[in-house]
Each structure stands twice: as structure tokens, then as C-alpha cells.
Amino acid sequence: MSQQTLIIDCHGHYTTAPKALETWRSRQVAALNDPANRPRVAELVISDDELRESIETNQLRLMRERGSDLTIFSPRASFMAHHIGDFEVSSTWAAICNELCYRVSQLFPDHFIPAAMLPQSPGVDPATCIPELERCVRDYGNVGINLNPDPSGGHWTSPPLSDRAWYPIYEKMVEHNIPAMIHVSTSCNSCFHTTGAHYLNADTTAFMQCLTSDLFKDFPTLKFIIPHGGGAVPYHWGRFRGLAQELKKPLLKDHLLNNIFFDTCVYHQPGIDLLTKVIPVDNILFASEMIGAVRGIDPETGHYFDDTKRYIEASTIVVGDDRHKIYEGNARRVFPRLDAALKARGR
Numbered sequence: 001m002s003q004q005t006l007i008i009d010c011h012g013h014y015t016t017a018p019k020a021l022e023t024w025r026s027r028q029v030a031a032l033n034d035p036a037n038r039p040r041v042a043e044l045v046i047s048d049d050e051l052r053e054s055i056e057t058n059q060l061r062l063m064r065e066r067g068s069d070l071t072i073f074s075p076r077a078s079f080m081a082h083h084i085g086d087f088e089v090s091s092t093w094a095a096i097c098n099e100l101c102y103r104v105s106q107l108f109p110d111h112f113i114p115a116a117m118l119p120q121s122p123g124v125d126p127a128t129c130i131p132e133l134e135r136c137v138r139d140y141g142n143v144g145i146n147l148n149p150d151p152s153g154g155h156w157t158s159p160p161l162s163d164r165a166w167y168p169i170y171e172k173m174v175e176h177n178i179p180a181m182i183h184v185s186t187s188c189n190s191c192f193h194t195t196g197a198h199y200l201n202a203d204t205t206a207f208m209q210c211l212t213s214d215l216f217k218d219f220p221t222l223k224f225i226i227p228h229g230g231g232a233v234p235y236h237w238g239r240f241r242g243l244a245q246e247l248k249k250p251l252l253k254d255h256l257l258n259n260i261f262f263d264t265c266v267y268h269q270p271g272i273d274l275l276t277k278v279i280p281v282d283n284i285l286f287a288s289e290m291i292g293a294v295r296g297i298d299p300e301t302g303h304y305f306d307d308t309k310r311y312i313e314a315s316t317i318v319v320g321d322d323r324h325k326i327y328e329g330n331a332r333r334v335f336p337r338l339d340a341a342l343k344a345r346g347r
């Protein structure tokens with residue numbers, strides 16, 4: 001029999017970074033119009049002990065309690081805030097945040113492997129993100145990136161993901177064999193609550209942008225993970241199949257499902273059941289986004305809403321080898337650099 005399944009959480013952010021990070025960022029934001037007074041990168045000092053404590057008492061503690069082994073770990077999504085400042089501001093901020101996730105991965109190599117945020121900025125050519133992307137892959141061992149389809153923070157001023165403006169990023173993703181999680185950041189549009197509306201809207205929007213296009217004809221090996229269970233996508237799968245038919249697109253399994261994957265950040269059993277009934281098991285990756293948007297305990301179950309492993313364990317739909325795929329197999333396939341890093345460690 002195969003060895004025990006590795007529980008890989010493909011969606012975790014460094015939401016618990018030491019306070020000094022937020023303080024530095026506040027100073028950077030306060031000096032947006034006064035570049036001479038922006039804090040220097042060297043002024044941010046966070047020791048390994050501080051990093052260790054922030055992880056051991058939070059994410060790692062919960063991973064041990066809940067029984068997950070390894071988290072693909074990226075900078076705090078809501079703090080990316082690509083809408084703030086210009087490219088220079090985003091670039092400095094992304095470099096700092098990516099370095100911290102890298103350091104965490106070095107301190108806890110068995111439990112964290114990094115994915116990068118990009119220094120996106122509204123109205124700026126996405127190709128400007130490539131140096132940071134390459135640095136993170138080459139020097140930091142990043143196995144994926146988070147790509148923000150809306151750097152404006154809720155105003156949707158960028159072209160759709162199928163637009164050629166994004167192609168330089170896709171070419172690098174294909175070259176380096178890394179997938180992107182399509183992940184927005186804070187909403188600065190008061191119509192959209194960040195994690196309750198903007199995130200789920202963006203998940204649904206990204207899927208539809210891919211559906212209406214032929215992006216994956218141009219990039220047959222490009223891979224996107226749509227987080228938060230795919231937003232409204234699994235629930236409205238019939239609508240999307242019907243729209244694809246109207247648009248004379250191929251069946252969704254041929255049109256999109258070689259390239260698009262969904263995570264399990266759905267915080268109740270009926271939602272996970274729906275996701276796993278509707279979406280083929282090969283397209284679902286385990287994730288919790290812990291510690292993230294929803295931190296409370298569900299009074300109906302007595303367990304944390306974001307303890308998503310419980311829903312998989314309680315599922316009567318996902319059984320046997322399907323569970324192995326969701327926990328480990330699919331992640332190794334979608335993140336080939338993760339697979340290679342694990343194999344290099346004999347795992």
C-alpha cells in the first residue's frame with residue numbers, strides 16, 4: 001500500500017506577521033506623496049525568533065491540532081493592496097512580504113513552502129512583475145504565485161485575464177512550471193466587502209473571463225487555482241455549462257478543466273458536498289486559508305468554520321483514493337515545483 005497521505009494545504013497566508021511589518025507599511029503609506037520620507041527597507045527588522053513565535057503559536061499550532069502537514073504560504077492577501085501607491089511602492093512592499101514568507105519556509109521547511117505575491121499596480125504593465133516573480137522562483141524556491149485580476153481593489157480597471165496584457169506573466173508561469181492562484185486583495189470600493197463579496201465576486205469573474213475566451217488554447221499548460229471553492233462557480237455550474245454552449249465553446253471539461261482548479265475553502269459541510277459533487281475530483285485541492293477571513297467557531301458544529309479538513313473527513317462523496325487526490329495528489333500535479341521539492345526530501 002502507498003505510504004500515508006500528506007495533507008497539503010494549498011492556500012495559507014502570513015496573516016500573523018509581527019506587528020513591525022504593519023508599522024513599516026503604515027509609514028510607507030503615510031509617505032506616499034513624499035518619497036523622500038518613505039521608510040527604508042533596512043528599517044524593518046524582524047528576528048528569526050519573532051517569525052518563529054508568530055508561526056508556532058498560530059498556523060503551525062492549528063496545523064498540528066487539525067492534522068495538516070504542509071502549507072503553501074503566501075503574503076497576507078488583503079495586505080497586498082496593490083491599489084496603494086505606484087509600482088515602486090508595490091515593488092518594495094512585495095519584496096519585503098515575499099522575503100518574510102521565504103524566511104518562514106526556511107525556519108519550518110517541513111511545514112511551509114512559499115508562493116509569491118506580485119508587485120502589481122493599477123494601470124502598470126503586468127510584465128513589470130517578472131523580475132520579482134523570477135527572483136522568488138530562483139532564489140526563494142517559490143512554487144506558485146498569487147495573481148490579482150483587479151489591482152485597483154474593487155474598481156476592475158484592468159483588462160480581463162484573457163487579455164494579451166497578461167501574457168508576459170503567463171509565459172513566465174509556463175516557463176517556470178508554476179500555477180497562479182487568482183486572488184484579489186482589499187476592496188477599496190465600499191460596495192464590496194473584501195472577504196465576503198470582493199473575493200467571491202473575483203473568483204466567479206475570473207472563471208467567466210476564462211470561459212468567454214480561448215486563453216487556454218494559447219496556453220494549454222497554464223494552470224489557475226480559483227480559491228474560496230471557486231466563488232459561485234460550482235453552485236451555478238449549470239448556468240456556466242449553458243453559457244458555454246450558447247457561446248459555442250467546447251464542453252467545460254475540455255474548455256477549462258485541464259487548466260482551472262478549485263480549492264476547498266468553503267466553510268460548511270453542505271458547501272463542500274456541493275463542490276465535490278459538481279466539480280471532478282481531479283480539479284479540487286485541499287485548502288483552509290487558515291488563519292484568514294473567518295476565524296470563529298460554528299455554533300452549529302462546535303468547530304472552527306475554517307477547519308475544512310473536518311468536512312473532507314466527514315464526506316460520504318469523497319472517499320478512498322479521491323481523498324488522497326484532494327489532499328496530496330492534485331497539489332503535486334498542479335504545483336510541479338512542490339512535487340520536486342518534496343521528492344528531493346524523500347517525501
Ligand SMILES: [Zn+2]
Nearest residue numbers: 013077183289
Ligand atoms: Zn487567500
